[in-house]
Amino acid sequence: xxxxxxxxxxxxxxxxxxxADEGMWIPMLLGRNQAAMQKAGxxxxxxxxxxxxxxxxKDAVILFNQGCTGEFVSxxxxxxxxxxxxxxxxxxxxxxxxxxxTHGFWAKNRSEEIPCRGLTATRLVRMxxxxxxxxxxxxxxxxxxxxxRVVKENIVVVCTEAVAGTHYKAxxxxxxxxxxxxxxxxxxxxDVRLVGAPPSNIGKFGGDTDNWMWPRHTGDFSMxxxxxxxxxxxxxxxxxxxxxxxxxxxxxxxxxxxxxxxxFVFGYPGTTQRYVTHQQMELQxxxxxxxxxxxxDIRLKxxxxxxxxxxxxxxxxxxxxxxxxxxxxxWQGETQGIVRLKGIEQKKEQERTFxxxxxxxPQYGGVLAELDRTYGRLAxxxxxxxxxxxxxxxxxxxxxxxxxxxxADLTDPEEARTAADKLIAANEKYFSDFDQHTLVDxxxxxxTFLYMHxxxxxxxxxxxxxxxxxxxxxxxxxxxxxxxxxxxxxDKLLKKYTPKQAAELEKDPALKLFRAAMENAxxxxxxxxxxxxxxxxxxxxxxxxxxxxxxxxDSNFFPDANLTLRVAYGHVKGFRPHDGVYYLPYTTLDxxxxxxxxxxxxxxxxxxxxxxxxxxxxxxxANRNGELPVGxxxxxxxxxxxxxxxxxxxxGQLVGINFDRCWEGTMxxxxxxxxxxxxxxxxxxxxxxxxxxxxxxHHLIDEMTIIQ
Ligand code: ARG
Ligand code: ASP
Numbered sequence: 225x226x227x228x229x230x231x232x233x234x235x236x237x238x239x240x241x242x243x244a245d246e247g248m249w250i251p252m253l254l255g256r257n258q259a260a261m262q263k264a265g266x267x268x269x270x271x272x273x274x275x276x277x278x279x280x281x282k283d284a285v286i287l288f289n290q291g292c293t294g295e296f297v298s299x300x301x302x303x304x305x306x307x308x309x310x311x312x313x314x315x316x317x318x319x320x321x322x323x324x325x326t327h328g329f330w331a332k333n334r335s336e337e338i339p340c341r342g343l344t345a346t347r348l349v350r351m352x353x354x355x356x357x358x359x360x361x362x363x364x365x366x367x368x369x370x371x372x373r374v375v376k377e378n379i380v381v382v383c384t385e386a387v388a389g390t391h392y393k394a395x396x397x398x399x400x401x402x403x404x405x406x407x408x409x410x411x412x413x414x415d416v417r418l419v420g421a422p423p424s425n426i427g428k429f430g431g432d433t434d435n436w437m438w439p440r441h442t443g444d445f446s447m448x449x450x451x452x453x454x455x456x457x458x459x460x461x462x463x464x465x466x467x468x469x470x471x472x473x474x475x476x477x478x479x480x481x482x483x484x485x486x487x488f489v490f491g492y493p494g495t496t497q498r499y500v501t502h503q504q505m506e507l508q509x510x511x512x513x514x515x516x517x518x519x520x521d522i523r524l525k526x527x528x529x530x531x532x533x534x535x536x537x538x539x540x541x542x543x544x545x546x547x548x549x550x551x552x553x554x555w556q557g558e559t560q561g562i563v564r565l566k567g568i569e570q571k572k573e574q575e576r577t578f579x580x581x582x583x584x585x586p587q588y589g590g591v592l593a594e595l596d597r598t599y600g601r602l603a604x605x606x607x608x609x610x611x612x613x614x615x616x617x618x619x620x621x622x623x624x625x626x627x628x629x630x631x632a633d634l635t636d637p638e639e640a641r642t643a644a645d646k647l648i649a650a651n652e653k654y655f656s657d658f659d660q661h662t663l664v665d666x667x668x669x670x671x672t673f674l675y676m677h678x679x680x681x682x683x684x685x686x687x688x689x690x691x692x693x694x695x696x697x698x699x700x701x702x703x704x705x706x707x708x709x710x711x712x713x714x715d716k717l718l719k720k721y722t723p724k725q726a727a728e729l730e731k732d733p734a735l736k737l738f739r740a741a742m743e744n745a746x747x748x749x750x751x752x753x754x755x756x757x758x759x760x761x762x763x764x765x766x767x768x769x770x771x772x773x774x775x776x777x778d779s780n781f782f783p784d785a786n787l788t789l790r791v792a793y794g795h796v797k798g799f800r801p802h803d804g805v806y807y808l809p810y811t812t813l814d815x816x817x818x819x820x821x822x823x824x825x826x827x828x829x830x831x832x833x834x835x836x837x838x839x840x841x842x843x844x845x846a847n848r849n850g851e852l853p854v855g856x857x858x859x860x861x862x863x864x865x866x867x868x869x870x871x872x873x874x875x876g877q878l879v880g881i882n883f884d885r886c887w888e889g890t891m892x893x894x895x896x897x898x899x900x901x902x903x904x905x906x907x908x909x910x911x912x913x914x915x916x917x918x919x920x921x922h923h924l925i926d927e928m929t930i931i932q
Contacts, residue, residue: 245859246896247782248493248790250399250406251282252351256780261793265486267874273490273791276350281876282789283472285490286413286450287346288868290787293491294345294448295870295878297476298927301450301468302419303345304911305868306883307427310446313340314421315543328423330921337417337449339461345413345450347470348789349392351406357382358396358405368759375402382407391457399783400773401499401766408788413458415451415465420921422446422914423830429816431826432549436557436887438807440855440904441816444883445911447924474870475929476908477877480847481796481856483809488793489860489882489903491869493785496893499769501592502571503599505894509562511603512610513555515679519614520552522671530664537660538825554890561891561900570895578768581775588771595764602757605750608681612745615676616738619669620661624654624708625738632729637722644721647714655711662709670699684740706734785863792866792903794859799902801888810907813837813852836917844932845913854910857886857902863893871905877931880905 249257251274258270273281288294292309296302307314317338318324331337358378362371383394392409399406421427426443434440452468453459481487497504527545531538562568575592582588616622627647634640654661676682677695689698707714717728729735773781798809817837821827836842842852862869862882871880882905885892889901916925 243896243898245794245898245901246861247780248496248785248792248861248863249782250351251490251789251791252276252353252406254791257791257793261486261488264793264795265874266488266793268876272876279471281472281474281490281872282348283470284474285348285789285870287344287348287410287492287787287789288448289344291494291865292867293865293869293882295490295868295881296450296470296473297878298473298929299469300927301452301470302473302924302927303448303450304445304870304881305448306444306881306906307421307424307442307446308444308883309868310418310421310448311543313338313343313418313448314446317418324421325424328421328426328919329418330420330915330919330924331418332921333923334449334467337419339415339417340448341461343414343416343448345416345448347411347413349409349411351408351789352386353404354382354396354407355403355405368763371763372759379405397786397788399786400781401762401769403766403770403773404783406788411458413450413452413468415459415461417449417451418446419449420447420915420919420924422919425828425830426833426914426918429826429829430819432546432553433826435546435550436553436884436890438801438855438857438886438902438904439811439815440884441811441819442855442883442906443910443914444906445881445914447915473929474872474878475876475931476912477873477875477879477931478844478909478912479873479879479931480853480907480909481858481873481879483796483798485796486793486874487796487858487860487879487905488791488872489862489866489869490791490872491789491862491866491882492787493790493792493863494787494865496785496863498782498784498894498896499765499772500571500894501575501595501599501765501768502568503596503603505562505571506568507599507603507606509559509567509891509894511607513559515607515610516614517552517555517559519611519618519672519675520548522675523548523618523668524552526664526667526671530660536657540657540661553887557887557890558894559891561889561897562895565891565895565897567891567895578772578775582771585771588767591764591768591771595761595768598757598760598764601753602761605754605757608745608750609754611676611679611681612741615672615681616741616745618672620654620665621669621703621706621708621734622738622741624650625706625732625734628708628729628732628735629738629742631721632726632735635723640721640723644718648718651711651715651718658709658711666700666703669703670696673699682741682744684744685737688737688740702733702737706732708732708734785865787865792860792862794861796856796858797902798857799886799888799900801886801900807857807886809858810856811854812847813842813854813910816854830918832918841917842913843917845909845917847909852910852913853907856880856905856907858905859898859901860903861892861896861901862903866903871903878908880908881911 254270284296286294288305288309292305294303294305297304315325358375360378361374379396382396386394386407386409393412395408396405422443429442450468451465459465527541531541631643677685685695796809798807800806819827820829847853866882869882870878871882873879882903884904886902892901915921
């Protein structure tokens with residue numbers, strides 16, 4: 225039985241079209257999915273989700289800056305997103321006296337809400353297919369560069385016309401590798417204020433240890449409010465601005481979800497690569513990921529050791545480590561998932577069926593062979609650049625060497641003066657804890673370079689090594705002798721620096737090494753190879769994807785994510801990560817208490833939360849077993865950018881906030897497996913419990929529409 229199932233599944237995976245639960249669908253075209261969604265359990269219609277003539281769910285969803293999603297939960301512009309999305313605004317508004325990151329922040333009234341400079345909230349007004357307009361004047365045999373130019377020009381015209389006489393902003397995005405184009409007309413709000421955030425040991429509970437993992441207990445939410453001018457239209461910050469009145473805000477359900485329940489996620493997924501050929505999958509999962517992981521292992525080892533030493537070092541490296549570790553962990557899960565699913569073989573099999581189909585179709589017959597040759601030229605350059613980014617740029621030392629290089633390249637005295645002054649100012653900060661930091665940074669610099677050297681990607685080091693030195697000693701001496709680690713020497717030169725002294729800078733061993741690395745990795749030849757082959761891949765993939773859609777004319781192909789609004793749907797569902805283990809689809813406050821460890825930073829629990837737990841004071845937020853639900857997982861297909869997205873039930877009511885994926889399924893950007901791919905959601909009841917019972921911010925709860 226098991227065997228048959230597995231074979232059946234493999235056959236399904238072989239289709240280049242969506243598996244059960246796979247897909248990120250275009251709201252405007254959701255009518256095509258309506259029957260399937262209703263069959264899966266949805267009670268509402270596609271029009272309730274996206275409707276150009278009436279207020280609908282899409283009016284309650286916003287793009288938070290250019291990388292997260294948020295949803296309105298009141299008629300006063302109040303919206304929810306993740307704690308990790310609001311992180312920058314929470315930390316940057318914190319001081320030692322008012323440490324909102326550690327202690328949380330709850331504005332008691334509108335006047336306490338904190339303006340967040342630079343933060344935007346974007347609402348989609350409408351979308352429209354504009355393929356014909358964008359491809360006007362484009363022909364099949366046009367050189368790719370020429371095509372790009374024409375397309376760009378047409379897009380400018382389309383956008384200009386679309387928003388003429390309005391305050392809206394327009395963007396046009398390619399779909400299916402440029403086989404289709406859609407116009408998005410947006411309303412972009414620029415007065416957005418921080419309203420609330422839980423303490424980080426709730427909002428980031430489990431930290432990087434639990435990141436990408438299930439079972440999860442992170443209260444990953446924060447709250448903001450959109451303000452508008454007196455006319456209700458977007459306006460830059462002014463104290464006269466008023467809360468924006470959204471056309472629609474979400475109803476919140478306290479009913480929760482059970483295993484098997486229908487859910488959908490409505491948000492802004494950033495990037496997926498569902499249709500790439502085996503070469504791209506191989507390059508990423510088998511070549512680039514291992515390099516990135518190995519080099520980040522080195523960095524993380526040194527930062528983490530330092531963070532164990534003192535609280536101030538923990539603080540200093542926390543956000544750096546969070547971002548290094550986020551990719552590092554995801555790529556491990558991704559590569560393991562591809563290996564487990566035999567992803568590369570699957571791709572090759574798909575390509576064989578395509579080749580058979582394409583044999584008597586001259587337009588398509590040569591595409592795959594040409595892609596193969598193109599990747600053959602591109603891959604070595606791409607891998608080399610991965611080394612450059614992850615090794616050469618790993619240390620502050622080399623990043624500062626890059627600043628020296630930029631200074632040395634300036635010929636205009638005034639520009640040079642400004643740049644030199646900037647470096648002096650940066651030194652002020654950099655050298656304030658130099659003694660501690662240099663131990664970490666020197667080790668990272670030496671080890672990452674050595675790693676790259678051993679792999680054959682830093683051939684320029686050998687001729688630089690002097691006499692009896694070994695490479696490691698050479699690198700150490702570069703670090704120790706460079707002016708970058710001798711503030712007096714560096715400041716002295718910078719203070720009187722003019723472009724005439726460029727030669728002085730060039731003598732510096734760190735600058736010499738950095739230049740050697742640049743000249744090795746970024747030759748004209750490699751840049752040309754890269755640009756040319758990328759363009760070819762764009763053209764070939766456009767053809768290949770068009771071909772696949774003709775090969776399977778009855779299939780519904782979802783377009784890869786491109787940071788446009790999408791709907792993903794599926795069911796609340798546990799899974800088996802390994803033999804003998806089954807993961808339940810939800811977690812509770814009991815799990816937070818199980819994980820509690822006052823001595824481990826990531827697992828400290830707030831006394832007030834413990835007290836509520838002891839009293840079992842969960843009020844209306846408990847589930848029917850009397851537990852306080854914290855998180856749940858579902859089979860919705862999501863990716864980076866979906867963070868903060870509303871998770872809605874069959875009636876279109878808010879039941880959760882999306883914030884992550886399960887580690888065993890992180891290959892879903894390349895390959896979706898319904899047995900392993902799960903998105904991780906914060907249960908809305910835990911979010912409300914924290915606002916209401918923990919923080920006592922009843923006035924915020926009162927703004928919301930809560931359905932018992
Ligand atoms: N893995 C999630 C995402 O990709 C959350 C990242 C933030 N959390 C963290 N502990 N670093 O964005
Ligand atoms: N954590 C991701 C985000 O911030 C979501 C994901 O990759 O699943 O968008």
